[in-house]
Amino acid sequence: DGKYETIEDNIVRLLRFDDSPVWSAGRYRGVASKIDALFAIAGMITQHDLDRFFEAAEYVLSDSDPALELPEEDRWLAPLYGKKRDHSSAMREGICETLIILSVRGNNLFQSRLGIDVEDRVTALIRKLLIPLTLEKLLSHDHDLPHYAEAAPDEFLTIIEEDLRCSDPVVFGLLKPDSGSFWAPSSQTGLFWALECLAWNPKNLLRVSVILAQLSRQKIDNNRVNKPDDSLQNIFRSWIPQTAAPVSDRVKVLKKLTEDFPKIGWEICIKQIKPGHSVGHYSYRPRWRSDASGAGQVVTNGEIYKFTRKTLGFLIDWPSHDEKTLGDLVEYLQGMPIENQSKVWNLIDEWSRTAGEAAKAVLRERIRLFAFTQRGRQRKLEDATRDRAREAYDSLRPNDPVIRHSWLFANQYVPVSTEEIEKEGFNDNDQEADERIDKLRREAITEIWDERGFKGVKDLLAPSGATDLIGRYTASCVTDVCSQSDFIQRCLSLDGELQSKAEWCLRGFLSAIGDDVCAEVINMVAKKLSVEESKRLFVCAPFNASTWRLLDDSSEDIRTGYWKDVVPYWKDQTPAELNELIDCLLEAHRPRAAFHVVCMNFKDIETSRLKRLLHDIATVNTEPAGQVGLDP
Template sequence: MTALAATPWTPAGASVWELSCRKDVTTKANEDYEKRTDVTPASDRASTVFVFATPRVWSGKEAWIAARRAEGAWKDVLAYDAEDIETWLDAASGVALEFAEDLGLTGPGLVSAQRYAREWVSASSPALTAEAIAEGRSDAIDELQLALRSRGDLPSRTRQIALFGDSVDEAVIFAAHYSGGAPVVVTAPSGWDYIEARQDIHIAIAAAPEFAIRYPQRAGLTVIVPYAKGDRRTMFAGQAGEESIVTIELPRPDMRSFQNALEKIGVETSDAGRLTQTCGRSWSVLRRQLACNPSIRRPAWLDHPSSRTLPLICLIGGWTDANEADKSFVETLAQRPYADIEADLADLAECNDPPIIRIDTVWKAKSPLELLALAAPRLNEAIVERFLTQAESILFEHDPALDLDHDKRWASHLFEKRRAYSSLLSGSVADALVKLSVRSGSDPVLENLMLDRRIANLVERTLKGASSDRWLSVSPYLPDLAEAAPETFLKALEGSLRLSDRPVAALFTETRGGGVTMVNYFWALMHAFERIAWAPHRLTRVALVLAELSRIPYDGNFGSDAYATLLQLFRAWLPQTNARLDQRMAALETLAKRSPDEAFRVAVDLLHRRDSASPAERPHWRDDDSGRADVTDDEYFGALRHAADLMIRLAEGNAERLGKCLNKLDLLGRDEQHRIYAAIETFIASDPSVEERQTLRDLLRGYVEHAKYGPLSGAALNAHLKRMIAYHDRLAPVKVEDRDAWLFQQNRRAAPTLGQKADWRANDEQITNWQEATVRELLGHGGFERLADFALSVEEPWRVGELAIRLATPPPDILTWIETAGPEFQWGAKSTQFLAGLMRVASTHNGDAARLAVFKTLPDRTPQDAAAILACFPVTRETWDLVEQLPETYAAAYWKAARPGHFMEGEEDLLYALTSLQSAGRPRTALLLIEHDSGRAPSPLIADLLEGILQGEEPEGQMPGRHGLQNLFKAMEDDGSFDRLRLAQLEFGYIKAFAYGDIRLLATLQREVASSPSLYVDLVSAIYSAEGDDRSKPPTDAEKATASNAYQILTGLRRIPGYLDDSSFEPAQFQNFADTALDLSGKCGRWNAFLSKFGELLAHTPDESSNWFPPAVADFIEDTDEDRLWSGFSIGVMNLSGGVRWVKGDGVFYDEKADRFDALATAWSTSHPKLAAAFAEIASSHRSRANRERVVHRVRQELGV
């Protein structure tokens, strides 16, 4: 053992102990000493004390100790006999008491803490443990032990620690295990007499608060008094109300900690999860539920006068009295005024181990299962009928958020589109339907009330023939409805899918996007399937429905969709069902007959080298998942073998599926591999269609590329690749157009060649050789006309044209083809891309000759047709020289059609292109040339182009990206000679192109607004009407746009008037700005609006690190003394707290903010009392937010969220 400090009986540091009852004490001591010395290294013995103890009187003890010490083999040698043990027990009364209990020699009113705890935890099966009760409560243990070590302000008197737990007993057990030392438990007032007489007892635990009304007063004694959390009145009785008390609250563990603790004491995983939900994470409740003695199972509160409210709590489960609809629901169900109900609840909450808990405005049943078992006899037909009627009103309620456009539904609360009932009440009622339905089969009262059938009928009325609106509105409750009546739920779902408009499909088609604005309606449906699929007899039915749902498209990319839910049912290493392997494979075979595409996909995805998954949702009340054992190796490999067999069977005769089987070859055994080879051979022999041949060839090329990075290498790899390439060649269509179209795909695979890994340079060379061979073959067997037809059928016509110019001998008859394909060449069309390839090829004899031949025909065409053809020429000086030979109308048409791209070499050419595009009214296209290299163009030209866009030029053109715009504005900002006012006006015009945070990049606009009070007031005026103006007239679109830009500028503005570029502050400049702006805003009727926005701006003062404001700003706020200014400043400060963040639930983030503003209030309290009051109010607001965060966190814990 290791002791941190020495006592009269234990040495400090490490020691080893040998205990013996043998009569020949010396002989035994020598044997133990020599044995221990032999097995312990000398280095360890040098820092360890050897101790021998015997319960017999040992006359030779002192001599033995002296002899062994003289040897020096150990750090020290000690020995104790019966006389020493007697002395020790006299000095350690707690240990003596426990020893006396073991001998049957106990007295009244007092027991050892160990015995008390042992009897309490062993009353259930399985027995509880101290470690289990401590799970998730390490902070409370530390707090208790710290309180025991500290004497505080009572060095000469008894110290009391008030320990609040779910129940008095649980607090006692916790204290007994984690107080340290040898505490005793006082079970009657008479026990204090024993403690008063024994100075060596330092920790006493009262078994109940009433036993601690009077206790001894002396130095060194700490009394731990247990309380139920709701019982605060008892705490102030007797001495407890007279002395300084250390108060410690014993929190209930979170869901994960409680479940882990249950598993550690031997509860099966699925049962542990269910018990965690149903017992409310309370060890006292769990002990009653698992009690061996039936008398323990009946809590005292069952006989409380206020227990008449228990049926109500049993049915509803939870609600908030901050919601009037919730209160009305409770009143209707109870047929009593809410005030009377709340009084009963308050009384019950003060009971020991109460059945209900209150967190802020929330009332919630602590253990729904226990409450149902105990309160069920009090349920009757009337209250049940009222409950089902009320529940129906929740299920049939239309979701007001559906009245909004899709892009606004995520923020429905901002538009006051809320359901009438709180989510707590509606969720609790839905959960109660499950609870009542499931327990109806085992509880006689519930069975007589036919609750399972009545709830199934309610589910049927809700879902059978339901409209899309109903499915969307009821979606949050689908998991509970499914678990409450699984067969009814599945029948309604299948029926909806059979209807022509498939209303349930709305759960997918109405789902949108991701991130903060995500609205997902089908997640709850997936959780519903997860819950009911645990039952083996439902597996096939669920799988078939999921397969059908997986074919419904939806917007977004969500991992837990219908197919993902289907796959997890069959996952070999983590099947989310209790079905045996044979049952799962039988279900998969049925799926293969009804939905072969989905079954094949599942079979393929079951075969993997790496996989990851999360556990699916389990039933909350049904025990369908009970007893789920870990997957054995035989079961795992059996599932994989069946998946491989099914995959190959379903792939036979199907090109796409055969290609996908190739990617699983390295995961299969030799027999399965040869079955795939045989299936491909059979497929080739069946003379497949051209489309089927191309499909499998595409997949073979992909596989060859993939296989080069696989486990094979050297000769084995080349042998394998030869087989695949042979399949590829044998599948080649006869017609060259079909055979080689893949060579001109945009995302073509690598060339199917031998060798380890791909050499991309060699691959490109090989592809080019094959492309050239294709073009030569087409030119040689059909001429340019056949080649042109081929070009218009592939994805890269330009590449065909490029090769045609290089390879055709004699030059192709392009003019004839143009006449056939033209006269119009729309940009992006395949004919235009082919012509561009013909015209833009690198300078060769054929290329130059072809361009000149085509150019000579242009005067005979209209300017627009000629320009469309010229746009296919290279964008170079040579082309522009040709254009200048044509009439001006042709040149103008050319610059309206030209496509210069995103880069151009040569400063002179670039400037010529920019000005020509500007003259053609194409500022967007011009800016694309310089958006990533804006320093190449003069600032006035950039400004001209940007102004052209604002004036509506080239509305259909592509805009530069946000990063490109930032580059353009930065170039003008860095140009010190460029007009600042013009730049500020441009920044105002482009404010919408910048996110709110990026407004700070518009430095000139920031500087202008912060230095011009008239501009600032103009912006305020653009947003807000003058006070007293008639607002019935709607604003024009232009006014709306201006107001929106102005709002974005003022909201993003961070530069405070008076601050210079070097961050120095000029008080006079600030004061002049403020005075002028106040005067202007008053004259134009925007006084209050200006104060509000200006107050928000002042919250961003750069001096936040010290006392926030320079004195001049503080003086202005103090002297102005306007509510709107204070309000705006408070809003600005609160906004500085940030938006989305990780909420721990401890409130520390807002507590630290509150401390900061409390300090500011103190700092300004003497010189600027009004400003100090504002800071104090902000601090108070942050404290409220911290408390609210803690409350919300507790509620979420209770709900298991």
């Protein structure tokens, strides 16, 4: 009669059996085996029963998620805001699983007796739930997408493929950084799990791989594990492939990826020959289809060898090598047989004949890091490998001094070359290593300045990640006041992408020429500059009282702009300087910036200022978020 009390009575009666077909846990009830239950009652199911089920399934699953009405960072709090679906997640999951079972088993049970193509009805329902595809639907059905894919594999892939053919695919809306909230769910997990689920079937491998490759073109800058390129790496990982496709099928699909998506195909291939230990993740597996049966575990060494040899062949025979691909091959050289290592060095020799100097310098530095640093020594390379590396390194030496020395200023820290210092027990952490790099940098800047002047420094800034060092070392080459004044004005004249780098270069330069000379030069240059240029000059000057006294003679606009934009830092300021900077930064409504400088010198802060500083930290909220953080 449909009453719940009657159902409860029947469940209680069935639970008394030793091998009960139902289970009960709290407020939830269910059958022990859905497939067994379906087979047991299949003969009693009518077309009307199936119609009612599909009608109920559409009604429940089409219910959109009201949590989407909240801001993304608050959606995990949806129950507190009363934003809940009318039907529980357990009911949705149960209906989804029934759809999968009907898709897999339904036609065998009902098609001949009732004349109903159950699989086709499941497919039609999935399409009706998702089409027309919108971002809201994808987000609303996120947890259900793996079930939909397992229920209607061909249809699900067709829907995604149709969307990706559009000029502005909807699925790209899922590929974005997360909100930063620890509890906020990832918006792309459901889609990737759905695709991983379908990749187990060899028939779907090519379609799934192409979709994931297309999605990989849009990089996701967050820390979530689930990304399209991660899913691809898991599928093709040689020692634990997350697909039931045999080696031959995987090789064919990978070959297709290297042709149609070369950057993505390269990354998959190169990871297969990486020497040393690696970590693999298991992909989402189908629950009701047998596509993953017996697959997804560590395979035999023979299968690993067969697959990696094929991928290595793809890498060696790559149609258009460049400094990046050749550098990757050098880095992973130890994962190759000897004959392939020789092929790599031959490829480098051939490529270098027509390559530009900048590209040569990039590859040259990767060879240096591979073979001639402390880490290279730990690799315990064969003498033959080191000899070939030395030959390639020497042959790639650029003639342009800027390009040749750019590796010294790529980053603050430079791994020293062990080849350059033959001393027993020497390592990168020794003081002598720092002295060696310091000497190389001074010689490099001197050569660049002598040959190219300011233009050489400007060219060196563009690729550098340590532009303050460039300014600091240039100070030793620019010693008279007129030349220093000219250097400062040239740095301030640079704009666009170089403006920020030039300002950091200027910071290093001004900090290196000494306070007395610095004050004299700044005072002379500031008179020739506009208000905006003068403010930028003072912001780059050392953060101390010497600079602040020069500001006293400047206009109010320059003084106000300075305290608003300066990056304050602690550097042996006197108690008087600390109290002065507090007053000025508080006047500029920057209490967190002031606290950041003085927090290690409370004993030197006048009490009333310290009280005001702490008060303003709690009450003033005008500083840009994330500009200056406070430690607990």
